[in-house]
Amino acid sequence: MADSGSNNQLNPPPELQAQILNAFAASSRRVRPIGSLLDSFQNDSDVLDANFKNIHDLLCPKVGCGSLILLKGVASQREEATIDPIDSPVHPRPASLPALDSNVPTKWWYIQGSPMSFENIGFTKDVGNTGKKLLICSECDLGPLGWAQGNEYWLAVDRVAYKA
Amino acid sequence: MAGSEAPPNLKLLLIGNSSVGKSSLLMRFTDAQFLPEDESSATIGVDFRVCKMEIGGRRVKLSIWDTAGQERFRTITSSYYRGAQGIIVAYDISNRETFDALPRWFTELDTYVTPSVVKMLVGNKLDKEFSRAVSEDEGRKFAQRNGCLFLEASAKTNVGVREAFQELVEKILDTPELWAPAAPRITSTATAKPQQSMPGSIDLSANAQDNASSGCSC
Numbered sequence: 316m317a318d319s320g321s322n323n324q325l326n327p328p329p330e331l332q333a334q335i336l337n338a339f340a341a342s343s344r345r346v347r348p349i350g351s352l353l354d355s356f357q358n359d360s361d362v363l364d365a366n367f368k369n370i371h372d373l374l375c376p377k378v379g380c381g382s383l384i385l386l387k388g389v390a391s392q393r394e395e396a397t398i399d400p401i402d403s404p405v406h407p408r409p410a411s412l413p414a415l416d417s418n419v420p421t422k423w424w425y426i427q428g429s430p431m432s433f434e435n436i437g438f439t440k441d442v443g444n445t446g447k448k449l450l451i452c453s454e455c456d457l458g459p460l461g462w463a464q465g466n467e468y469w470l471a472v473d474r475v476a477y478k479a
Numbered sequence: 480m481a482g483s484e485a486p487p488n489l490k491l492l493l494i495g496n497s498s499v500g501k502s503s504l505l506m507r508f509t510d511a512q513f514l515p516e517d518e519s520s521a522t523i524g525v526d527f528r529v530c531k532m533e534i535g536g537r538r539v540k541l542s543i544w545d546t547a548g549q550e551r552f553r554t555i556t557s558s559y560y561r562g563a564q565g566i567i568v569a570y571d572i573s574n575r576e577t578f579d580a581l582p583r584w585f586t587e588l589d590t591y592v593t594p595s596v597v598k599m600l601v602g603n604k605l606d607k608e609f610s611r612a613v614s615e616d617e618g619r620k621f622a623q624r625n626g627c628l629f630l631e632a633s634a635k636t637n638v639g640v641r642e643a644f645q646e647l648v649e650k651i652l653d654t655p656e657l658w659a660p661a662a663p664r665i666t667s668t669a670t671a672k673p674q675q676s677m678p679g680s681i682d683l684s685a686n687a688q689d690n691a692s693s694g695c696s697c
Contacts, residue, residue, distance in 0.1 A: 383531070405523040430529050431488050431540050437528040453528040 347381040350374035350476025359422070362477055367391045369424055371477035373470065375452040375460075377411070382454040383434045384475060390424035392472065397421045401459050401471075405442055406449050409457065413473045423461065423469040430463075438463060486531070486538035487658050489651055490562050491644075493545045494584055495569035496577040500603040501545050504569060504632065504640055534648050541648070560591035564657045565599070565647045572602045572631065575612040578621075585625050595657055597650040598627035601643055 350371075356362060364370050369390045375382040397417040402408040415421050426432055437453040442462075450470060451458025461470035493501045527544045544559060568584050570577040581600070588598065600622040602613065615631055622629030628646055632639035651657050 430527075430542065433529050434531045434540075435529060438526045439523045440526045442523065448526060449523065451525070453530050456525070 347379065348372070348374055348383065348478050350376065350381055350478050352376060352476055353473055356477070359472070362472070363392055364388075367393075369477075371479075373424065374476040374478050375455060375457055376474060376476040377452065377455050377457045380452060380455040380457065381476065382452050383478075384436055384452070384460070384470070385424070385426065385433055387478075389432055390426045390470065393423050393425045393469075394420040395423055395469070401449065401462050403442060406439060406451075406459055408459070411457070412460075415471060415473070422472040424472060424475070426468040426470070428466055430468075433468075486540050487652075488540045488542065489564050489648065489658060491541055491543045491565040491567065491647070492559065492563045493543065493567045493569060494587075495567075496571075496580050499569045499571040499574070499577045501569050504567070504601065504603060532644070532648065534645055534652065537652065539648055539652070541644075556587070557591055560588075563592060563596060564651045565597045566592065567599050567601055567643070567647065568627070569601045569603050570613070570618075572604055572613045572615075572618070573610040578602075578613040578618070581621060595654055597647055597654060597657070598625070599643060599647045600625070600627050600629045602629075602631040604631055604633040 353359060353362065362369060362371055368388045369385070369392070370387055372383055372387050373385040373390070375384060397415045397420075401415065408414060430436065430438065435453040437451040437456065437458070439449040439451060439458075441448055446464055448463045449459040450461040450463055450468065452460065460474045461468065463469070493504065495501055525545060527542055530541045530543060532539050532541055544563075566588060568581065568588075570581060572578075588596075600618060602615065602618040618631065619629050628643075628650065630639055630643045630646070632643050
């Protein structure tokens with residue numbers, strides 16, 4: 316592997332250098348899956364099967380990331396109150412993620428079992444003393460996409476993308 | 480679903496002094512093609528990541544733990560090491576102190592992990608070649624003396640990072656006693672989880688039986 320750091324003075328600025336390196340490396344990498352947000356479906360129920368399971372693979376919603384979070388059929392949809400710590404000051408909601416209305420129940424993809432039920436996911440440290448963790452993309456850190464407690468996990472249906 | 484058997488779950492730990500770029504190493508091992516933006520960085524800190532990876536046509540799932548800050552809480556140290564199959568010890572090539580601290584980290588490894596656990600020393604370049612304080616040769620020799628793999632990697636540009644993780648995982652897969660016996664050790668009683676040893680933690684030891692049995696998730 317070529318050493319990028321040995322002739323710094325001749326190289327373009329680090330940002331550009333990183334872009335070039337990445338572009339170069341990208342050619343040998345997998346194609347990032349493209350997902351659709353829930354908004355793009357005619358009905359919210361278009362993402363469900365008869366048992367309320369997800370019929371699409373769930374992806375990180377960030378354009379250019381699209382990390383595979385969960386395989387289809389692993390989660391089931393539930394409506395529950397929006398849980399307090401999800402957009403807490405310890406991890407403010409980035410502008411690219413939709414706000415959750417705490418006055419109405421939120422739709423969640425609910426998963427129970429091992430964290431290894433996920434394909435790719437990141438867990439934050441505990442939020443205060445709540446025993447809850449926030450779920451973030453394991454590749455780009457975008458989040459909170461949901462939260463976790465014990466062996467239960469909730470992904471906000473509006474904060475994931477659906478693989479076509 | 481692919482119709483293949485469930486991929487083995489492997490636990491990897493990242494250790495080393497703070498500020499050697501452990502977290503960025505962890506992020507860059509994935510094939511993400513961009514750096515994270517500030518807006519998406521968690522001030523709360525990442526506990527661990529689950530990452531699926533394909534090594535030589537073989538799928539594995541990794542849980543990767545960054546022990547940053549935990550070194551101060553000696554009582555929970557052993558639970559972090561428990562069940563780990565691979566350990567990445569990182570230092571910063573431009574910071575001599577982080578290299579000089581390595582013997583202490585390896586002493587800790589001798590205490591907490593079995594000799595068969597695969598270790599890799601990673602000299603993190605952080606793109607500061609011009610201020611190098613530890614030569615590559617020095618790093619390599621230290622790694623040889625301590626029986627571990629070695630790689631210099633740039634956590635910023637991704638160069639070498641993925642290769643480092645792949646090499647480590649391949650070595651683990653080539654060491655069956657590390658992961659094959661893991662399943663029987665795990666009891667299926669949901670109540671017997673070692674959670675009190677790591678307050679508020681998510682129990683990864685429940686993995687094996689969950690994954691092994693659920694090709695279909697009904």
